[in-house]
Structure formats: structure tokens, C-alpha cells
Amino acid sequence: MSENRTLREAKFALGQVVRHRLYPFRGVIFDVDPVFANTEDWWLAIPADMRPAKDQPFYHLLAENQESEYIAYVSEQNLLPDTTGTPLRHPQIGEIFDRSKDGSYQRRSGTSH
Template sequence: MAHVRKARFAPGTVIRHRRFGYRGLIFDVDAVYSQSPEWYDIMASSHPPKDRPWYHVLVDGETHTTYVAEDNLEVCSETKSFDHPLLSRLFTAQDGGDFASRHIVN
């Protein structure tokens, strides 16, 4: 049986993409890669591991979401407000600028 690595980040964590520098907010976590092989071949140019956690992320200041391997993420301590059209649908703001998920997505 394969060992499943525990996710380092949880929904509501503000992250920064190590390679592309954008700020994001995690809204769901997959224990392992769960998109199509075609998506991986086209989008995952650095070929991150598929057997580690992957994250569904709201991109700050944009209207789209993205899917990112854990290896490409780091915690972001930037406290400016977060801007995404799905934010209020998925989260409630908490004291100190944290976000609490409105429901379990996955």
C-alpha cells in the first residue's frame, strides 16, 4: 500500500506560488493528483510529483482558479485584502484576516 503524504496546507491558507509569484487562497485539497494525464502534460511543465497533495486555489486579483502541486507553494504572510469573485461563496472572513471555509468542497 502506498504511503499518502499529509497535506502541508489546509483550505483557508493564503499561499504564494514559488515559481510564478502569484498569491492565492486554497479552497480544496486532493491527497494526490486527480486531473487528466493530458492536463498534466500541458500545464505541469515542471513535472511535480503526482503522489503528493495538490491544491485548488483562488488566484488573488483574478477571476480564475488553478490547480497546483504542493512543491510549488509556500505560506504567504502578506495581509492585504484578498480579491476573487468566489471568495464570499467559499469562505467567511475571520478575525486577523484568516478565512474559514463555508463547507467542505471535496
């Protein structure tokens, strides 16, 4: 990796609802790392043929699937915008976000990541 390369700008924004490209879950972004910032064990647990590059933004999501709600850490390459407009049910959303009339999520004043 070159020391003088520039960081890519994040494609998705805080409060944006996204879905996983391969797996059936969606969530709202509450934090962004400009490059991979999780443990090496976490990264190595991903099958080698699906392991994402580390030099891209990674997103922290309040995520949910049909069965449960959880925190997910997902590479930019594996996310797509969620355009369903369906509200998320994750119990922590209200601690961080307010939902506006247009269905978008706005960070509550006084909260930080």
C-alpha cells in the same frame, strides 16, 4: 509506485493563503487532493523539466495575479505560505469563506467542497 506506500499529509490547510513558488500569483485553498487528480493532458502540458510528481498533495485555489482571478490547481512542491496578510479579491471567496478579524479565511457554515 508501491501499493503499500502511505499518503503524505497535506502541508497546507483549507482556508490558508498561499503563493506560488515560481509564478506571481497567490490564492486561498478551497480543496485538496491527496495525490494528482487532474487530467493527463493537463499534466503533460507542463514543461517536462517543471512537471511535478503526481504522488503529492495538489491544491485547488481561488487564485489571483495582478491581471485576473481564476481557479488554479497546484502541486504542494510549488506552494509557499503567503504571509502578507493582504486580503484576496477573488469574487468567489465570499461564497466559500468568511474572513476573520485576524485576516484568516474560515469555511462558511453550510458550505462543502
